[in-house]
Amino acid sequence: MYKFCALQLNCAMELIEKREGKTSILIPVQDNTTQFPPGSAPIFFNRRMELNRDLTIILLSILQPSDYLDAMGATGIRGLRVAGECGIPVTIADRDHGAISLITRNRDHTGIPIAVVERDVNALLSEQSFDAVDLDPFGTPAMFIDAAVKGTRRFLFVTATDTAPLCGAHLKAGIRRYGAIPMNTEYHSEVGLRILLGFVVRETVKYDRGIEPLFCYAREHFVRLHLRILRGAQAADDTLKHIGFIYQCKKCPYREEEPGLQAHDRTCPHCGVPLQPIGPLWLGSIHNDTIITQLRELAETQDLGTKKDMVKLLDSCREELPTSSFYDYHELAKLKVCSPPNIAVVLDRIRNEGYTATRTHFSGYGIKTEAPLFVILDAISARQ
Numbered sequence: 001m002y003k004f005c006a007l008q009l010n011c012a013m014e015l016i017e018k019r020e021g022k023t024s025i026l027i028p029v030q031d032n033t034t035q036f037p038p039g040s041a042p043i044f045f046n047r048r049m050e051l052n053r054d055l056t057i058i059l060l061s062i063l064q065p066s067d068y069l070d071a072m073g074a075t076g077i078r079g080l081r082v083a084g085e086c087g088i089p090v091t092i093a094d095r096d097h098g099a100i101s102l103i104t105r106n107r108d109h110t111g112i113p114i115a116v117v118e119r120d121v122n123a124l125l126s127e128q129s130f131d132a133v134d135l136d137p138f139g140t141p142a143m144f145i146d147a148a149v150k151g152t153r154r155f156l157f158v159t160a161t162d163t164a165p166l167c168g169a170h171l172k173a174g175i176r177r178y179g180a181i182p183m184n185t186e187y188h189s190e191v192g193l194r195i196l197l198g199f200v201v202r203e204t205v206k207y208d209r210g211i212e213p214l215f216c217y218a219r220e221h222f223v224r225l226h227l228r229i230l231r232g233a234q235a236a237d238d239t240l241k242h243i244g245f246i247y248q249c250k251k252c253p254y255r256e257e258e259p260g261l262q263a264h265d266r267t268c269p270h271c272g273v274p275l276q277p278i279g280p281l282w283l284g285s286i287h288n289d290t291i292i293t294q295l296r297e298l299a300e301t302q303d304l305g306t307k308k309d310m311v312k313l314l315d316s317c318r319e320e321l322p323t324s325s326f327y328d329y330h331e332l333a334k335l336k337v338c339s340p341p342n343i344a345v346v347l348d349r350i351r352n353e354g355y356t357a358t359r360t361h362f363s364g365y366g367i368k369t370e371a372p373l374f375v376i377l378d379a380i381s382a383r384q
Contacts, residue, residue: 013042013098020050021057021304023081025106043099044074044138051306051313052159052224053078056134058298058310059215059226060086062291065131065155069093071121071148072137076103076114079134084112088132091115093124125151135159141196142177145203149229156211158200158225166192166223168278183248183278186328189218189362191246194324196223197282198243210235215295216286217317218362228288244283246325247275253332254373257283257324270373285322292318316361326366329380336381343367349379 015026028041038046060068060082066089070079073092083090092103092114100118107114117124125133125147132155133148135141140162141148148156160166165174167189168182175181178199182191193216204211210230217224230239244259249268256266256275263277296314299307333340340346343359346367350357355371369376 013102015102018045018077020077021054021081021085023077023084023110023112025075025077025080026102026109027075027077028102043096043102045077048220049136049159049222051219051309052136052222053081054302054304054306054310055215055224055295056157056226057081057085057304058295058302059291060088060132061298062294063132063155063214064088067091067130068132069125069130069134069151071125071133071135071144073103073116074099076106076116078136079103079114080106080110080112083114084110089115091117091130093117093119093121095120122147129153131155132157137161140165140177142199145200149200149204149207149209152229154229155214156200156225156227156229158196158227160192160196160223161221163189163192163218163221163223166195168192180280181278183276185248185278185325186253186331187325187362187366190325190360191278191281193218193223193225193286193362194281194283195279197225197286198280200225200227201239201243201282202280204229205236205240208233208236210237210239212288213282213286214288214291215317217313219313242282242284243280245277245279246281246283247277249273249275252373253327253335255325259283281324283324287317289318313361316359319358320360321356321358321368321370323368323370326360326362326368327376328363328365329367329376330365332377332380336377338381340380346376346379349382350375353379 014029018027027045028043030037030041068088068090070092073094076092079090079092103116129151131153133152134157135144136159141158141160164170168184180195212228214226245263246257247266248255251271254268254270266275299310330340347357350371353375357369360366360368
């Protein structure tokens, strides 16, 4: 899969050839004996983000923006794939001179025509706009969102890998970066996605613009947003209606959600203790049903290395309810001191009580439903 080359960049960097999708580029040799091999190379390339990039390719094949900015190019893999596999005019930017040298070399290596710009993304997007802008930084994208909103005409894509602050494991960092209070719950992966999305909304509406989530998901170590930017004060006002809070009991699994920019005092109806507000964050659907269906149909026809995982992810996302949290039914089984039945059995029992229930892409043990907590607990603890 990898062809070792006796190549040097700036007389210092050993490169190998890596093929992804239909594109072959040169990437720095990594030390695979380290805990995080991508961090061992002078220019970043993460093999584990191939699914992220594959999904970008098929989504852009559907959206077909007039141009696209890969705002933090590194090796240039994402932007080169977009240009070569989607036929979209691409600009790749990076502020690191070494990265720009490698991107330029990969442009020449592939023969794919792209524009290469050595520029900080905040400066670039304050002066120039693109139909689609893609932010994929190392860590948090928080300090780039404002400029990205100003420099995006229609489509904004954002990756965040600082999941610990987003999900509540690093509480103070999450509050500083995103202006929201997370909480490390059993549904922390969904909290992280919704806090990031809520932050992007608050950075967007001040410019009399709104957003529409096209396809947003969380996986392993990252959160990914694909958004459509909507113009006008009314779009901004409509978008703000999706901002609110999840209120979580600290003693039991009970939670509820409420739209609004201000948290209120609430009490758990089961425990009688104050509920902890989580947010502000995005409430409601994180997908466009038409886009999900088109992605699923197109994924089936693609020859991609992550096709199996992609189809599984899209099927889960297409099924899941738009509730803003999920229940880990294994955790609920521990609470009831019982062995958890098969998840399909639990879902059927909830449905038989007259409530909708689905699985979720956030967790293999996750259940999304609007059923009351006692119905979910009964579905888990009922005798076979």
